[in-house]
Amino acid sequence: MDSKPADFAQYWQRTLDDLAGFPVRPELELLPLRTTDFATLYSVRLTSLGPYRLFGYLSIPTGTGPFPAIYYAPKYQSVLEIIPQGTANLQRSAYITFALAGRGQRNSDTPYAAMFPGLLTEGIEQAETYIFRGLAADSIRGLEFLLAQRELDPSRVVVVGNDLALITAALRPGATHVVATPALFYRTAELAPKTQAYPLEEINDYLRAFPATAAAVRRTLAYYDLQTFTPRVKATTLLMAGAPGALLDAQALAPLVTALPGPVTVHESEQSSYKDGLYAEQWMAERCGIADVLRILPEHWR
């Protein structure tokens, strides 16, 4: 198990303080091509830690708000989606949605263009220069931007994503709900050797190529371990666990569940993107007071 660094709180407070030193300076531009009669889409450019200019997609439902919101925190892939692939476009009629490309992802790839695989070990030998310090700041900045939207109902804000969703909710108040699928930062140093699958295989590759860095890598990862963040997450949480027997199944994630102070639901994957996806959509809709969830589901799920 990665032990909590003595200066964990200072490391992240310094990150937040540094981020606060850079004004958001958002620029919004209407995207008529992706605007429908039920939602308006904007491209968004904003500043994060560095300074680093990021890109996102903001969708605002037609009508009078306030609306619940879904924040799609930066994913572990190069492509930024408006809403996740396979989500009914009508989701945008019920929620404000905001999807952010963290540094290195497409449209946020100047000056730094990330490689996949590759991002997970970028600068990993030093916590201060590790790329995920910036990415966590990006994700927090995205939530801050979303919370500032006047159409938003602050009592219904869902952060959706991988580990960054939980880290964001831990470090920045404002998320009322979290849907998180841990993949990168849960007992990473301990679990990576047990898999040959990417993205954790990136850690194995790195340590095989640079064995002398093992202690430094472990030290850096300790600043990112979800177990250390979870006590700070006050939001109601849905943890999407792997199927039984998977590296990150419900049993493996049990310590996270225990550590989360807010209400937690664990959904163990049924190895069906339909069943798992439907569960998450219904969970969010129920908690956001959306009665007619069928209307905003993909046609083949109704």
Next chain:
Amino acid sequence: MPKEVRADYQSKMRKPTDFEAFWQDVLHQVEAIPLAPAMVQEPLRTSDDIEVFQVFYHSLDQVRIAAWYCRPSHRAERSPAILFLPGYQMDPPIPKEWARKGYIALSVAPRGKLRSMHQFNPGYPNLLTHNIVDRHTYAYRGFYVDTWRGIDFLLSRPEVDPTRIGVTGTSQGGGLTICTAAMRPEIRAAAAGAPYLCGYLDAIELTHTYPYEEINDYLRQHPDSRPAVEETLAYFDGLNFADHITCPIIINIGLQDNVCPPETGYALFNRIGATDKRLYPYNGHGHDAGRSQHSVIVDRFFAQHLSPER
């Protein structure tokens, strides 16, 4: 319960009379471009059991294409090969898993993907509608050829047995598997999952999710372009490639697929020319198309047709 999916779904897609002539012309153009293959060892990703290389080659319009190439460290003089084709938004993976099963594996990044985006980068969303009113410049014209050229790269490698090459992929990778199996007679076996790029015009009515929704966005913005869009897509639809497929092929679909409507999977299967073909429809599954159960079937299928243990 979700509605039942009709296995006898009839697609509206019709094949243009000059479909074959169009693609023959494209193939002639690319034949004139030297492959200029290059392999660069990737020590960071290489392990005792798997050698990993970055690969580069030229494709249509002189676009330089990147790929990952994996081979088992201990292998026969000539090994079977798998061409792995990526999903729409997926970053092409390093195909170590295939190499661990005894295959040489090439994972292609067609133009616009990470590492193949210096000369062509319409972005995501956008790729699906880039120049969609003109079949001679439509994004997928070069994109398809980039994948087919992966076969040329494999044939250029002395360690690849040219009589044992298979192709596979899911979603867009499934759609690319279809057109690759149709256009490259060297393919001995094909496994396509949840095939995308099949029944475009059906899909945009059957579902309203991205990526297909890109086309609906485009048509809403450019309603007068619908005839040109329909004309173009007919040259790129997997349904119109399907009758050219003669190798053994398996297809898996999810009956609750929210990305690639299962109706189009049935329409595709019904048009495939091969006699040795089998469809695996998975009820209770979405775009995963039953992967958790189906992967063992894919492994068995390729083992039967490509004999990695030989």
